[in-house]
Amino acid sequence: MTNNAARRINATALWGIVLLIFALVPVFTTSAYKINVASHILVWGLFAVSFNMLWGITGMLSFGQALYYGLGAYSVGLMVEHMGSGWFLPAIALGLVMAIALSFLLGLLVIRVGGVYFTMLTLAFAQLAWQITFKWYDFTGGDDGIQGIIPPGILENRAAYYYFVLVLVFLSIWMLKRMAYSPFGMILRCVQQNPDRVRFLGRRVRRNQLRVYVVSSFFAALAGGLMAGVDSSIHTDMFFWTTSGEAILMSVLGGINQFFGPFIGAAVFILIEDSIGARTEFWPLIIGSIMLIMVILFPKGIVGEVLRLKARFGKNDARR
Amino acid sequence: MDASFFFTQAVSGLTIATLLFLVASGLTLIFGVGKVFNFAHGSFYMIGAYFGYQFSAVWGANFFLSLILTGICVGLVGMLMEFLFLRRIYGRANEGGFQILLTYCFILIIDDLVKLIWGTEYKSLARPSGFQGAFQMGDIFIPTYNLLIIGIGVVAVILAWWILAHTRPGRVARAAAVDRETVGVLGVNVPLTMTVVFGLATAMGGMAGTLAAPLRTVTPGAGIEVIIDSLIVVVIGGMGNFWGAWLGAILIGEVNAFGVAFVPKWATLFSFLILVIVLIFKPEGLFTSRKVR
Numbered sequence: 001m002t003n004n005a006a007r008r009i010n011a012t013a014l015w016g017i018v019l020l021i022f023a024l025v026p027v028f029t030t031s032a033y034k035i036n037v038a039s040h041i042l043v044w045g046l047f048a049v050s051f052n053m054l055w056g057i058t059g060m061l062s063f064g065q066a067l068y069y070g071l072g073a074y075s076v077g078l079m080v081e082h083m084g085s086g087w088f089l090p091a092i093a094l095g096l097v098m099a100i101a102l103s104f105l106l107g108l109l110v111i112r113v114g115g116v117y118f119t120m121l122t123l124a125f126a127q128l129a130w131q132i133t134f135k136w137y138d139f140t141g142g143d144d145g146i147q148g149i150i151p152p153g154i155l156e157n158r159a160a161y162y163y164f165v166l167v168l169v170f171l172s173i174w175m176l177k178r179m180a181y182s183p184f185g186m187i188l189r190c191v192q193q194n195p196d197r198v199r200f201l202g203r204r205v206r207r208n209q210l211r212v213y214v215v216s217s218f219f220a221a222l223a224g225g226l227m228a229g230v231d232s233s234i235h236t237d238m239f240f241w242t243t244s245g246e247a248i249l250m251s252v253l254g255g256i257n258q259f260f261g262p263f264i265g266a267a268v269f270i271l272i273e274d275s276i277g278a279r280t281e282f283w284p285l286i287i288g289s290i291m292l293i294m295v296i297l298f299p300k301g302i303v304g305e306v307l308r309l310k311a312r313f314g315k316n317d318a319r320r
Numbered sequence: 321m322d323a324s325f326f327f328t329q330a331v332s333g334l335t336i337a338t339l340l341f342l343v344a345s346g347l348t349l350i351f352g353v354g355k356v357f358n359f360a361h362g363s364f365y366m367i368g369a370y371f372g373y374q375f376s377a378v379w380g381a382n383f384f385l386s387l388i389l390t391g392i393c394v395g396l397v398g399m400l401m402e403f404l405f406l407r408r409i410y411g412r413a414n415e416g417g418f419q420i421l422l423t424y425c426f427i428l429i430i431d432d433l434v435k436l437i438w439g440t441e442y443k444s445l446a447r448p449s450g451f452q453g454a455f456q457m458g459d460i461f462i463p464t465y466n467l468l469i470i471g472i473g474v475v476a477v478i479l480a481w482w483i484l485a486h487t488r489p490g491r492v493a494r495a496a497a498v499d500r501e502t503v504g505v506l507g508v509n510v511p512l513t514m515t516v517v518f519g520l521a522t523a524m525g526g527m528a529g530t531l532a533a534p535l536r537t538v539t540p541g542a543g544i545e546v547i548i549d550s551l552i553v554v555v556i557g558g559m560g561n562f563w564g565a566w567l568g569a570i571l572i573g574e575v576n577a578f579g580v581a582f583v584p585k586w587a588t589l590f591s592f593l594i595l596v597i598v599l600i601f602k603p604e605g606l607f608t609s610r611k612v613r
Contacts, residue, residue: 061417109596113603116357116416116559120551121599127548128592135585241544245424252421256414282436288428295422296408 048262059192064122072224099221255301337573338473342528346521352560362547368529383448394526558605
């Protein structure tokens with residue numbers, strides 16, 4: 001029991017340090033570019049963690065979370081563009097409400113079909129949204145996207161907005177973690193491993209799948225809305241299937257069986273992209289090869305492999 | 321809307337349908353036999369277009385010879401991919417997801433390799449000699465090349481049906497689709513069967529790419545457009561259902577052709593609409609009988 005308590009303190013300390021590192025970024029650097037990279041890690045981290053609630057925990061591989069990410073972003077972009085920057089925060093809230101409504105309605109449809117059909121159907125709906133955004137030039141700006149989305153008031157300051165993102169992201173991830181280790185999270189894991197047993201226990205499989213789909217979509221929309229302010233612009237690519245794909249790659253890179261895996265994956269992914277992707281136009285080739293090796297040889301991801309090594313070479317009592 | 325317009329659009333729809341079928345039938349075959357969803361199938365279509373361009377436009381080979389060579393080469397690439405990578409993750413937990421992920425990596429890698437080798441600018445391929453004109457019937461003009469594609473499609477359907485229904489390899493493939501383990505116990509080399517099926521399916525996709533190259537421009541992004549359309553076809557027809565893929569391809573091909581004629585801007589939405597309706601009311605596919613799960 002002391003072991004357990006010590007482990008919990010260790011984990012809390014670790015995340016305190018991570019939070020501190022992120023909080024100190026604007027103190028040590030005034031470079032807008034570095035703050036931007038750190039914001040990207042935070043927002044993508046939230047997106048990947050919310051995606052992993054679906055795949056890693058419940059076993060539902062969605063290839064269409066970009067739909068909600070884009071919805072959150074376009075809600076902010078369009079409202080700021082048409083009604084002024086004072087509407088920035090209400091627009092984020094509106095995006096969240098729309099994400100809940102849309103994911104509830106779509107969820108009723110897509111959850112009826114399982115396995116690879118679920119993946120394909122979510123992909124199809126996201127691509128549909130991308131097509132509409134791309135072609136409805138008069139309303140969405142089409143391929144041009146929307147530029148110059150400036151958050152209002154004090155948030156206009158880069159560092160202030162960074163802290164705003166930091167607080168919201170860590171709050172969201174903390175909420176998701178509470179959810180993942182609550183009785184609800186337990187049922188989600190059961191749904192992945194043995195749906196029939198869940199039914200025997202008198203729990204509903206589809207209702208829980210729908211719940212986690214709505215939750216995941218909600219936080220994906222939050223990530224999208226925050227990203228609109230980070231980059232001050234939005235683009236139709238936010239709906240494109242490669243955006244969903246990146247969330248999947250980040251999750252696998254970090255490890256889908258650990259709650260924080262996707263966050264680590266997002267950080268590593270963005271740091272590699274930042275250092276290598278900037279120097280070559282063949283970034284997809286490089287990340288494709290890295291992921292190919294990960295999938296074949298290290299399917300547990302970075303966090304999973306580190307934990308395995310720790311269990312193997314760690315102290316004896318750590319194994320108990 | 322007069323009869324000649326209707327007829328022209330119908331032929332154009334059948335052309336699209338044939339190309340779609342060549343890709344989608346491979347996709348459905350791989351899924352049926354190996355329970356693998358090959359997300360990268362569109363990329364094989366795309367390298368087919370580039371191989372055809374290389375053989376025919378750069379090295380000056382005869383169009384039909386390049387078509388066959390492309391089939392062989394793309395098939396070999398597909399078999400290599402299956403043998404080296406996909407085979408390693410069969411039977412792993414969360415297998416379906418990792419397969420999609422692995423084939424997603426193939427897309428990223430193949431698309432970039434193509435850019436590396438052939439560059440990003442559009443390539444075009446001339447129609448083969450003898451098929452450049454149009455076939456005239458009253459006031460209706462039909463490009464002879466479209467007729468050639470439809471003809472090749474009919475031959476491919478009959479040939480594939482004959483192989484699957486009446487030859488031993490075809491029977492083995494169908495048996496493996498029903499029960500992989502039992503077929504293996506009976507002394508059939510199931511992994512080899514899977515590799516060959518993968519090779520045949522990707523070869524068909526590659527040949528579709530070469531056939532489509534004179535009609536559409538050859539670009540590195542071509543694979544994605546095709547995979548989404550073939551995916552719709554396969555889901556409408558029922559995963560692993562050969563005839564379903566054929567009927568689904570005709571449906572989507574005609575809907576696309578007439579959609580472009582009436583509402584060009586929103587034409588692509590119609591196939592999604594059909595997909596959504598099918599998935600709501602009959603998720604196992606229009607042409608599949610309901611099975612007890």
